[in-house]
Amino acid sequence: MILKTEPRIRSLALGAIMTSALITAGFVETAPAYAKTADQSQVLTSSAVAVADKYAADTAEQIFKQGGNAVDAAVAIAFTLAVTYPEAGNIGGGGFMTLYVDHRPYFLDYRERAPMSATRNMYLDDKGEVIKDMSLYGHRAVGVPGTVEGMWEAQKRFGKLKWKQVLAPAIKYAQDGFEVDDQLISRRDNASKDFAGKTNFDLYFGSMKAGQVFKQPDLAKTLQRISDKGAKGFYEGETADLIARSMEGHGLITRQDLKSYKAVWRQPITASWNGYRVITAPPPSSGGVGLVQLLKMKADLKDKFTDVPLDSAQYIHLVAEIEKRVFADRAQYLGDPDFYKVPVAQLINDDYILKRAQEVNPNEPSDTKSVQPGLGTSMPEKAETTHFSVVDKWGNAVSNTYTINGYFGSGVVAEGTGIVLNDEMDDFASKPGVPNMFGVVGSDANAIAPKKRPLSSMTPTILTKDDKVAMVIGTPGGSRIFTSIFQVLSNVYDFNMPLAEAVGATRFHHQLLPPNTIFQEPYHQLDPEVIKQLEAKGYKFTMQGFNGDIQAIRIDGDTPEPMSDPRGRGVSRVIK
Numbered sequence: 001m002i003l004k005t006e007p008r009i010r011s012l013a014l015g016a017i018m019t020s021a022l023i024t025a026g027f028v029e030t031a032p033a034y035a036k037t038a039d040q041s042q043v044l045t046s047s048a049v050a051v052a053d054k055y056a057a058d059t060a061e062q063i064f065k066q067g068g069n070a071v072d073a074a075v076a077i078a079f080t081l082a083v084t085y086p087e088a089g090n091i092g093g094g095g096f097m098t099l100y101v102d103h104r105p106y107f108l109d110y111r112e113r114a115p116m117s118a119t120r121n122m123y124l125d126d127k128g129e130v131i132k133d134m135s136l137y138g139h140r141a142v143g144v145p146g147t148v149e150g151m152w153e154a155q156k157r158f159g160k161l162k163w164k165q166v167l168a169p170a171i172k173y174a175q176d177g178f179e180v181d182d183q184l185i186s187r188r189d190n191a192s193k194d195f196a197g198k199t200n201f202d203l204y205f206g207s208m209k210a211g212q213v214f215k216q217p218d219l220a221k222t223l224q225r226i227s228d229k230g231a232k233g234f235y236e237g238e239t240a241d242l243i244a245r246s247m248e249g250h251g252l253i254t255r256q257d258l259k260s261y262k263a264v265w266r267q268p269i270t271a272s273w274n275g276y277r278v279i280t281a282p283p284p285s286s287g288g289v290g291l292v293q294l295l296k297m298k299a300d301l302k303d304k305f306t307d308v309p310l311d312s313a314q315y316i317h318l319v320a321e322i323e324k325r326v327f328a329d330r331a332q333y334l335g336d337p338d339f340y341k342v343p344v345a346q347l348i349n350d351d352y353i354l355k356r357a358q359e360v361n362p363n364e365p366s367d368t369k370s371v372q373p374g375l376g377t378s379m380p381e382k383a384e385t386t387h388f389s390v391v392d393k394w395g396n397a398v399s400n401t402y403t404i405n406g407y408f409g410s411g412v413v414a415e416g417t418g419i420v421l422n423d424e425m426d427d428f429a430s431k432p433g434v435p436n437m438f439g440v441v442g443s444d445a446n447a448i449a450p451k452k453r454p455l456s457s458m459t460p461t462i463l464t465k466d467d468k469v470a471m472v473i474g475t476p477g478g479s480r481i482f483t484s485i486f487q488v489l490s491n492v493y494d495f496n497m498p499l500a501e502a503v504g505a506t507r508f509h510h511q512l513l514p515p516n517t518i519f520q521e522p523y524h525q526l527d528p529e530v531i532k533q534l535e536a537k538g539y540k541f542t543m544q545g546f547n548g549d550i551q552a553i554r555i556d557g558d559t560p561e562p563m564s565d566p567r568g569r570g571v572s573r574v575i576k
């Protein structure tokens with residue numbers, strides 16, 4: 001989708017860079033026995049949510065009124081958004097959930113996996129070139145969905161309500177319908193152009209009209225099966241049969257792929273920053289490593305940032321210098337930890353980050369080619385998303401980002417199910433050095449393999465102070481996700497902005513490639529005078545046609561303050 005109203009993010013033409021892989025730690029959590037959360041006394045004045053639409057906020061309210069906790073609310077929100085926010089909310093995709101329950105951090109990886117018959121070169125032609133759009137549109141773009149298994153795992157482990165209770169609001173919205181928002185229609189119109197002649201998208205969504213009620217009877221039946229049978233209502237039986245049948249002759253996902261899907265509890269990344277404990281996403285996300293590197297490098301460069309005003313030419317230059325180094329590491333070392341030992345501990349080590357910070361050139365943009373992955377390359381070579389934040393009055397928190405990748409994913413709706421299937425396979429490196437939809441490149445660490453999870457940038461994050469939740473934050477935006485979260489956190493904690501201002505403030509983005517290119521967002525543009533000064537240094541500016549959609553909750557004392565990004569149709573609500 002090209003700029004116009006609000007695009008899916010298009011590939012950006014980049015020069016190829018050669019990369020190789022380096023490896024360490026797997027990070028699967030040895031899960032303690034499942035236990036429902038201990039009944040605690042109320043520690044906050046209220047519960048709160050920041051979610052992508054008003055229906056999800058209503059669902060959360062209903063769940064809290066029934067006595068549910070943050071995990072119940074999160075699971076109910078996820079199913080609701082699969083109905084009312086179909087461009088990104090989903091049961092046909094996957095994601096990550098960062099939790100803080102009874103003062104302990106957890107991370108659930110329910111990212112999609114490559115089908116068992118996927119192969120490393122499945123998107124290459126016989127000359128070894130990437131076949132345009134094959135990993136983006138249609139059946140072959142689809143990874144094995146993880147959302148339902150993820151929600152099942154989280155609710156089973158920590159929820160207080162019955163499974164049926166958390167499904168009920170979504171089933172009602174699918175059966176009785178919901179009123180369609182203008183923003184949804186404009187995204188549908190853009191997607192429809194991309195999918196025309198390639199998928200059955202219009203059969204399901206072509207009739208949707210702004211301001212009118214839209215019902216999804218097939219989806220209601222699918223959700224009912226999930227409500228009746230738990231995760232098996234998706235991964236086995238009728239739903240699995242329908243998904244597999246819709247793939248026959250077109251795509252790779254089989255009944256066996258669905259039956260063998262598993263979500264994984266992993267150790268979240270944790271780091272100390274600015275008096276807070278940052279709890280964030282480990283691989284297969286690159287987001288947690290990226291966020292910690294950004295936050296700490298900026299802190300290490302405190303002297304250089306002193307008296308540098310926000311969004312001044314010098315500020316943007318320094319942040320871009322930091323981002324260059326973060327994205328060099330991302331391309332080289334990050335991938336699915338079940339396949340490659342990602343060197344997480346080394347990448348977020350304080351001495352290593354300080355060394356990288358010291359490489360920042362305070363005056364001029366460092367030559368792109370000179371910015372290499374920081375741990376060396378001596379190891380052998382082989383070896384549209386939505387976020388919501390929830391806190392409950394007992395002090396538990398859920399930060400959840402899940403996705404079908406581009407808006408409406410692959411554009412394929414599994415016949416008879418109403419399920420919009422993802423195009424997450426595009427997050428793999430189809431070929432080393434060739435950029436994906438977000439313009440980011442990858443190496444062997446992110447090559448396609450059966451059952452492997454594609455590298456993500458999703459960064460659901462929680463900050464705690466003295467073991468109490470202080471911030472819950474996340475956003476969609478592909479590779480812009482962790483640079484956006486970094487900017488909001490820096491606005492709040494370094495610039496002392498009120499949360500609304502911090503979330504609404506201008507954001508920009510740089511990712512090493514294309515060289516010295518700063519992406520601006522349509523919502524707020526940078527000062528033309530600042531742009532002129534940076535162009536004189538050699539930077540180029542380009543619009544990214546994408547805004548992000550931060551959903552954040554800040555807790556200072558015992559009162560949660562939720563905030564939804566003014567760029568989206570999100571709703572934040574305090575619930576007594």
Ligand code: DON
Pocket residue numbers: 384385403404405406407424427455456457458475476477478479481546
């Ligand atoms: O996992 C990832 O990083 C991407 N698939 C996320 C996609 C996304 O944020 C789409 N939003 N614009």
